[in-house]
Amino acid sequence: MSNKIGRKGRFFRVLKIGTLVVPLLGLAACSGEEAVMPPDAPGVSRSEEYSFGSATQAQDWQATRKVLGQLEGRFGEKSMRILARNLASTTDPQTIKVYYAERLVHQAGWAEMPVSTFADKAWAFALVSPNGKHVLAVEALDASESAGGIVPLNILTNLDEDNGSKR
Template sequence: MGSKIRRKGRFFHTLKIGGVLAPLLSLSACWDEQPAMPPDAPGVSRPEEYSFGSATQAQDWQATRKVLGQLEGRFGEKSMRILARNLDSATDPQTIKAYYAERLTHQADWAEMPVSTFADRAWAFAFVSPNGKHVLAVEALNASESAGGIVPLNILTNLDEDKGSTQ
């Protein structure tokens, strides 16, 4: 009878260990997941073609290049992508920043990374994943550079766009 009790004890001991390990293993699987690209913020749209003249395009590229240079140094040149968007010029940049901060913090505790556009006519912000491997940055020209109520906006990221939520 003593051996039966010992076997039952081992069984319940194994069951307890499994009850603790299973949730831990599922949590560790979540940590390794690729963060998802959030859907575009309100006021941001996908253009069919670049809608701006050469002067605006030059300013847009200069501001984008400055932010991209900062990100490539940390995340690697080949991993970064630029996703061109249009921004409704009436949209407040802080609204865009709050939108992405909320979406990324929902996935995990992303931290803000300081970036600079080095331009008077643009603004930018960036968020870095908790493990420091992923980044989402947004750069746009100021509303004063508006052409037909829109300004160029660029999302600079190494996130997989296809894994994000539907738009």
């Protein structure tokens, strides 16, 4: 009789452990999902060619290079890509940040990483994946640098996407 009770006790212990372990394994499996580049934010558009003059291009590259240098040190030079975009000069930079934060921070657990543009005519922010392997940074010139209602915006990332220049 005690042998049957022992087997039942063991069965229920295994059952209890299983009910604890299975959800944890499910969470672990979800955390290994491949990070994906979110769609462009409202106010951000793609262009076939660079829409700005050489003076704006020089300022844009200087600001981009400052942010890129910070990211390459942490994520590797070969993994970073620059995705050139245009930003409507009427778009508030905070709405761009909120857009990406809603898709990455609130849904996937990403965190903000401090970055500096070292330029008074640009702004930037960066978001890092929970495992620290992926980054999405956005850098753009201020609206005061507008050319035809748009300013250059660059997405610096190591997330997968079909378009963009590989570094």
